[in-house]
């Protein structure tokens with residue numbers, strides 16, 4: 001059984017206008033996507049800024065409301081639960097945010113930040129809470145002696161470890177990692193990513209890994225869904241997507257991965273230009289005269305997931 005199954009998920013944001021601030025339109029941030037996560041795997045959501053990745057992640061953890069569709073976690077559709085009922089599952093699904101500089105409250109000590117989920121869900125006596133914080137700090141390679149320090153006293157990589165520690169306190173099953181390293185120096189990114197892989201094995205975690213960076217996605221993910229304007233255009237295993245991309249949008253994304261071989265730069269540039277031209281051609285008629293988008297034909301390598 002998949003740990004998580006997303007079925008025909010739609011998330012629309014209302015656009016308000018006029019004197020009475022009535023809803024005049026909707027931004028279709030997520031527009032009918034379906035995919036599943038098997039226990040222990042890392043599933044990557046990729047696409048350019050604004051394609052709906054973050055909205056998908058936030059909806060799964062309950063920070064956004066699903067307009068339509070199902071979010072089936074271990075057999076229960078979370079989208080149908082009341083806020084109160086959802087709390088029961090919330091501890092199993094944690095999120096790691098993009099920017100460890102802004103997602104940690106600068107006025108709180110590390111011990112209080114890491115203890116947030118414990119206080120929300122378990123309400124342990126203070127001594128037990130401290131013990132748990134100590135344990136989890138050790139797990140993520142932070143010295144428990146620094147638990148009374150403030151976030152600004154840590155480096156970027158260490159701060160992301162604090163964010164990871166906070167996510168791990170309740171032994172979650174699923175972690176949604178939204179661009180977890182994009183705010184970090186390149187030199188620190190690999191460290192944090194490898195660390196995430198290590199804890200995944202150790203604690204049997206399943207990841208939904210959100211990124212616009214295809215290099216990072218390849219390093220981390222078993223399977224990948226490529227998003228474009230709220231929809232999936234292609235889905236497959238990492239190898240399928242990287243060795244044999246089918247959709248023109250995927251090809252274009254892949255052609256934009258920087259490749260360090262200077263001898264090949266001219267050829268790469270030519271290739272990128274060719275793909276970009278093809279892309280422009282393919283998407284020339286993306287909007288018809290009435291401004292309606294035409295439907296992109298999605299590609300599924302595995303055929304295990306019905307793409308819309």
Ligand SMILES: Nc1ncnc2c1ncn2[C@@H]1O[C@H](COP(=O)(O)OP(=O)(O)OP(=O)(O)O)[C@@H](O)[C@H]1O
Pocket residue numbers: 013014027028029047048049050051052053054055056212
């Ligand atoms: N609170 C909101 N109200 C209205 N529209 C929103 C809101 N949040 C996001 N959007 C819009 O929904 C679409 C999807 O945004 P989302 O942040 O999910 O994309 P993304 O792929 O994660 O992009 P990024 O990588 O820049 O975060 C965008 O067009 C965005 O402008």
